[in-house]
Amino acid sequence: MYSLLAEGIGVQNWTYILVGITFTLYIGIAIWSRAGSTKEFYVAGGGVSPLANGMATAADWMSAASFISMAGIISFAGYDGAVYLMGWTGGYVLLALLLAPYLRKFGKFTVPDFIGDRYYSKTARIVAVFCALLVSFTYVAGQMRGVGIVFSRFLEVDINTGVIIGMLIVLFYAVLGGMKGITYTQVAQYCVLIFAFMVPAIFVSIQMTGNPIPQLGFGGELTDGSGTYLLDKLDGLSTQLGFSEYTEGSKPLIDVFAITLALMVGTAGLPHVIVRFFTVKRVKDARKSAGIALLLIVLLYSTAPAVAVFARTNMIETVSNKPYVDVPDWFTKWETTGLISFTDKNKDGLIKYVANKEQNELVVDRDIMVLANPEIANLPDWVIALVAAGGLAAALSTAAGLLLVISASVSHDLIKKIINPKISEKGELIAARLSAVGAVCVAGYFGINPPGFVAAVVALAFGLAAASFFPAIILGIFYKRMNKEGAIAGMVVGITAMLLYMIKYKLGWFDETLPDKSEWWFGISPEGFGSIAMLLNFIVSIVIMKLTPAPPEDVQEIVENIRIPSGAGEATH
């Protein structure tokens, strides 16, 4: 009580209040929108408006990584950070122009559904289910971990308790509401997360540059009266400390190219993103909601590089070459969480922050750039708490979307379509709910006991999606003669190549030690290899297709049919 009176409500209590309110909201929405049929469970009944679907897609898409880590990664990578910005937004152009309208017209529930029917083959369906599960599980484990981290930092429970609380919440609304519940909670979560991201960014932008629009502010002049541009100042600071110029970056051009392409194509091939476009009513709604989704995503993504520049400049100015005894409170606070560490190597009592690893004395975790940004800039307590609520919204919305893909893959693609086609509607709905429960438990397990390679693998989920689904779907729509032999061979070769490259150059399981960068093929990193694996998939698919018979008449008719937007019926089994 004493502290309450002395310091106002305080960060801690603000966090409890804001997180409490948002969680109650999510649960309320879930109860209001529970699913009564498999159609409601898989595709929200197919009647979601383009605006609601756009918002839900944006929340589904922006994960803990986008919200918490991306600005931090950019602030340390400088220009190179553009691979994430362009990669994770450019994919929506591919989705809107090449995939979403046709998949909506096709009118089924899942991505393996499309692959299985278009390629008239159980094998193709099973390969697709395997790819969907692989991609979604690697991705969801990272989300649960994100939930745990936010809980532990802001609410001072341990990470595991945080993961379990997150599991229970997701379990509640995903199992009860299915896609319908998820869609409407995601709409609410988008509002929470965008507000939480923009408020501190606007505050800091006004502080540093006098411009309330962060997108313009980071190209503006500093408010200190020097007339220097903020970016010039940061370039200068970076080179002084021995880093490369902020606006130039350090990755080789070919790798920047390859990573950007892999992320774009991977985004367009992620099942939890694609499936969102099955929920709207008409083909034209699918196109429009892709546009709305990207607009809402770009709102955050164009702010992130501004936050990156503000936070990096602020951090260097606050701590570099300053006496350790004088550091501000936030420094000590984050030091106890282990996210900042300082070792006075030359014993001069000053914080030496330089590019040279031997001499550098300060290690900063990238996530701090967003999480601690409001504290570094001395913003009010409620803004700091808001960031916690936003981070949770981002992680939970993505986790829920992924869990739905996993449960639909099991109950619809495996049980209904392969194991027991005679299962009743009611039985399938029960199976869907049970698989969601199972998926949450597995995801939670990985959140609590993260295998060392999860973090490494999450970034590669995009490569896996690019190497498997994207070519099979594109060829299925745009190349009438593409047949099952070509598509299956392409998917298998693509995903195998990606897995092998990843195991060799990212995990290092084939050698005693992780091979050096100089051994990468054409200088392309494992993150960028998805674009090579995708090319391989395309080439193999087309070569094999040329050597094997054309698909049956009725399949060719399906292709002609999905190219015409009218008469998109309701999604059916």
Added chain:
Amino acid sequence: MADKKNAKAYWKENIRYVLILMAVWFIVSFGAGILFKDALNSVKIGGFKLGFWFAQQGSMYVFVVLIFVYVRLMNKLDKKYGYDV
């Protein structure tokens, strides 16, 4: 048969739109933001070097515009061919 002809003509126009828009998509991101960023960086707009701006801002704005242009073009095309029901 008239149906098939109609569908073919519609598809052809659609593909033309897609190719043009995809070319713009490629030029702003892989072109201006990556391959030619060093050349563009010699131009400065406010505090932004142009290549850097395309990579971290401009390309994303163009992406959004591209999708909405496509939505408009296709809505018109759907009407022209009677597929807007």
